[in-house]
Amino acid sequence: MISKWQWIFSQLGRMLWVRASLYALLGVGAALLATAAQRFWPGEAPMEIGAGSVGDILEIMASSMLAVTTFSLTVMVSAYGTVTSNISPRATRLLLQDSTTQNALGTFLGAFLFSLVGVIALGTEVYGERGRLVMFGFTVLVIALIVVTIVRWIDHLSSFGRMEDAAGRVEAATLAALRSRVDHPLTGTSPLFEPDSEIPAGAVPVYPETTGYVQHVDIGGLSDWAEENQAQVYLICKPGAFVTTGQPLARVATNRQSVQQALCGCFAVGPERSFDQDPRFGLTVLAEIGSRALSPGINDPGTAIDILGRGVRVFAHWKKEEAEGPLGKLTCSRVHVTPTSLGDAFDDLFLPLARDGAAIIEVQIRLLKCLAMLARQGGDFALNASRCAQVVRQHAELALALESDKQRLRRLVRDVEIAAETAGRPAS
Numbered sequence: 001m002i003s004k005w006q007w008i009f010s011q012l013g014r015m016l017w018v019r020a021s022l023y024a025l026l027g028v029g030a031a032l033l034a035t036a037a038q039r040f041w042p043g044e045a046p047m048e049i050g051a052g053s054v055g056d057i058l059e060i061m062a063s064s065m066l067a068v069t070t071f072s073l074t075v076m077v078s079a080y081g082t083v084t085s086n087i088s089p090r091a092t093r094l095l096l097q098d099s100t101t102q103n104a105l106g107t108f109l110g111a112f113l114f115s116l117v118g119v120i121a122l123g124t125e126v127y128g129e130r131g132r133l134v135m136f137g138f139t140v141l142v143i144a145l146i147v148v149t150i151v152r153w154i155d156h157l158s159s160f161g162r163m164e165d166a167a168g169r170v171e172a173a174t175l176a177a178l179r180s181r182v183d184h185p186l187t188g189t190s191p192l193f194e195p196d197s198e199i200p201a202g203a204v205p206v207y208p209e210t211t212g213y214v215q216h217v218d219i220g221g222l223s224d225w226a227e228e229n230q231a232q233v234y235l236i237c238k239p240g241a242f243v244t245t246g247q248p249l250a251r252v253a254t255n256r257q258s259v260q261q262a263l264c265g266c267f268a269v270g271p272e273r274s275f276d277q278d279p280r281f282g283l284t285v286l287a288e289i290g291s292r293a294l295s296p297g298i299n300d301p302g303t304a305i306d307i308l309g310r311g312v313r314v315f316a317h318w319k320k321e322e323a324e325g326p327l328g329k330l331t332c333s334r335v336h337v338t339p340t341s342l343g344d345a346f347d348d349l350f351l352p353l354a355r356d357g358a359a360i361i362e363v364q365i366r367l368l369k370c371l372a373m374l375a376r377q378g379g380d381f382a383l384n385a386s387r388c389a390q391v392v393r394q395h396a397e398l399a400l401a402l403e404s405d406k407q408r409l410r411r412l413v414r415d416v417e418i419a420a421e422t423a424g425r426p427a428s
Contacts (some may be wrong), residue, residue: 002180004218004268007276014097016105023106027114030138031121035131054136055122058115061143065112072105072153079161086298087166088288094169094275095161104153111142163303167289171310173275174282175317181277182217182238183339188331189219192234192338199234204259205248208269214241214249216268216276219332222250225262226334229254233263235337239277243269279314280340280348286311287352294356294363304357305366311349312370318342319377346384354392358399361408367392368412375416378423389416 002010012018083092095101118135159165183189192198208214214237222233231254237243249267252259273281286307293303350367357363368389375385393413400406 002218003220004216004266007216007218007268016096016102019099019102020106020109023103023110024113025110027110027112027142028117030142031114031117031135033134033138035121054132054139055119057139057143058118058122061139061146062112062115062119065108065115065146068150069105069108069112072101072108075157075160076101076105082161083166086292087163088170088285088292090273090281090285090288091166091170093272094173095166098160098169100152100156101160104149104156107145107149111146114138114142163289163293163300164306167286167303167307167310170282170285170289171314174279174286174314177275177277177279177282178314178317181279181340182219182235183337187219188333189223189235189335189337190330190333192336195234195236195338198336199251200232200253203232203234203251203253204257206250206252206260206263206267207247208243208245208249208267209264210269211244212242212269212271213273214239214243214267215270215272215274215278218266219335219337221266222263222335223332225266226252229256231256231259231334233335235335238337238340240273240281279318280345283311283314283345283348286314287349291352291356294353294360301357301360301363304353304360304363308353308363308366308370312373314349315345315374315377315381318345319381342380343384343387346388350388351391354388354395358395359401361400361405364392364396364400364409365412368409368416372412372416372419375419376423382420382423386417386420389413 080092080095083089083095118139122132122135178184181187183191217235217239222235225231226233231252234251234253235249236251237247237249243249250263252263256262275282290304290307292298293300293307350371353363353367357367371385371389371392375382390413393409396409397406400409
């Protein structure tokens, strides 16, 4: 659970231009720092470095780093285009936030500017004897950094932008969102099961200032304000919801009337959904990847099967996180949040694949086997797995041509129902 300002800074840290700018400033700063050696380094230099030797190295570095930066940008844009057209446009956002790519481009850009500033300073004779020695030391360090970065970058390119890489990033982002969702047990909010009956009639609404998707909710900020003002905050729209300026984000039971300015800042609303705090968005993107793989133009059932396995892992963590709740310890008891619907999460992942893979028997078999695994978790997992299995059967009955395939799927649907019934029985 992070505050809104921490979330904003984390978003800035994921942007390519921020990291590239920092590396560029470091490169320019290192080149300019050598000019101060003449003033702060007393005595004579232990060795003499000629301006020509350092200048030749810097000129080679400047020309090569410009070419490497251009090549890296070309590879990066090509990978983004591949992911957008063949995997999912929503997954491209995670590749843009890749730290290895950003570090590589930032290093190459910073090395280019470092060498460019160094060449200019040497040409204007800004460096003295000690300054050239310091510049030579910085140059050796930059060359070592470039070598390490290029080796890592080459290794990274072997998987960057591939199907497994993109799907893995989406799965990791979904798991992170699952742990940071606003109704997570460890967050300590109070559950809001029936908003229509539990929210007081006189609760004051809090409206968004713009139309878009709720990207982040500062639960800590809402709780602190509620504690300070002895109020109760009822969260209506969670991350992932699309809201307009006339639709309340929350309602507040308080004696104060001016709550709009105080609480509106706890919500971040933007034009796109964010993976942060929104595990359903991650499941939706996983389903998009699987559905696109099943399209006639790609025809890759193996990717859809892989996506189903990733989905089962996500739901396994979902069950684990709920089991590790605070056991009644409500640290943000004045903030009331509706629990995320497990049925909606099942629908986000499984129903698109049941529809788009209805005519592919191997996808349907894996889908039903995954539902049987989740049905054994019991509770809502068993109910939703059984419900989705019936939808899978209906799609398959209409799409499959062979009666033997239909019979096989009916047996698997029955296996899901048996697993759900068994999980619902008390242990003997």
